[in-house]
Amino acid sequence: MILQRLASSIRKQDWFTVFIETLIVVLGVFLGLQVNNWNEARAAEARKAEIVEALVTDLKDATNVMEQAAIPAIEAGLADWEAAFQRGETPAPYYFRMDGSDIPPNTWSVLQQMDIIGLFDPVTIFDLNMYYSEMDGVGRKYIRYVTFVEDDILPYEAGDPGYFYTDDGTALKPQFRASMDRLREWRGEMSRLGRWANCLADRLDAGTHPEMSCLRADPSISAESLLALPQPETPHDP
Template sequence: MAVLLDRIASSFASKRALIGAMVFEFSIVFVGVTAAFGMESFRRDREEAAYRSGIIAALIPTLDYVLLHNRDFETEVEAKLAAFDAAIARREQPALPMFRERDSERPPVRIWDSVVATGAARALEPDLLFRLSVFYNRQDSFGERYVRYAAYTEERILTLGSDRAAIYDGSGTLRPAYSAYVDRLRDLVVAHRDLAVQARTLRAELQKRGQIGR
């Protein structure tokens, strides 16, 4: 038994240098592979951060466009409603105030669909993603309300032409159906204001997060 142990010890001693070299080489490989994985992870993290910052930067102009459209809408419609109300107060029979989108069938509400379709939404944090989804869903709902309003305008209002007798009764009072039509326009203004408040809040947060990500 002692002879066998001596042989094993002798064999190990003769190959100690080779074993040491192999251990060293394995250590170098291990360190290299680990470093490579670490660098790849770092690279992916940086790319993800840059991608996220890019999406945030791209969303800000879309909110700017919404705010610009809302401002133009409110300016035009509020002026028409004010003029209409003033004429009614003077016991006149003014034409009904109305709004029609220019060069479009509806307001700009499909922006979020593009963000989701391209997979860009994955770059957003969950809470911000949820709030943006709610906002753009409300935008889409507003678009549907406007489409109904525009359809009624084309089918029931524009066809009246200058016929005031169809709009006002014998006492000069606005008929209920057309009073309701004017109220729907007022409702659109209120909805626009609420969306503008949300858009400003989200824009400020996106800008802040974009700066933090840089």
């Protein structure tokens, strides 16, 4: 109807009416585009809120597993082994095995399929990529560790405890001492990942645009420490 009136006004050379009708068309198109943009923005914000909630849940779940289950169990187990060894006993090497799957879910792969790049600032994307990449790497280390446990410790645990010790019985054989050392290292890596996950969860909850990544904000999880994680100081076999 508007276009018909506009054409009629042009034939009549009614320029004022032409201007008004043209203005109405332009405003109508503009408002339609704006409403569409607003709807898309609201949908994007709602999608981002759902993804943030899922991310925070995943990060906090990982932290709970580390801080409330894995790390306390490892520390208690190592302490019990050390106490028994100091009493002159020859306990089998302490090992740690998790219930269920030995590896965490591949969360980052799922997030990439959801195309989250445009939803977060570059620092947050960098942090999430680095965190989940490091989580995957630490998980692979655990697989190597637990494979040794299942192949070289569990089959002999019920037998002669002297199997795990040197001929004079004063120290664990090198491969079993190394296995416990790897567990101590893994405990330290899990602790660092827990602090990292907490930092990410807090920033996602706050919805801020950080100036630095969680990786650089915490000196204990610097790039250098991720490349060469120091082993926590613990007593060694005499």
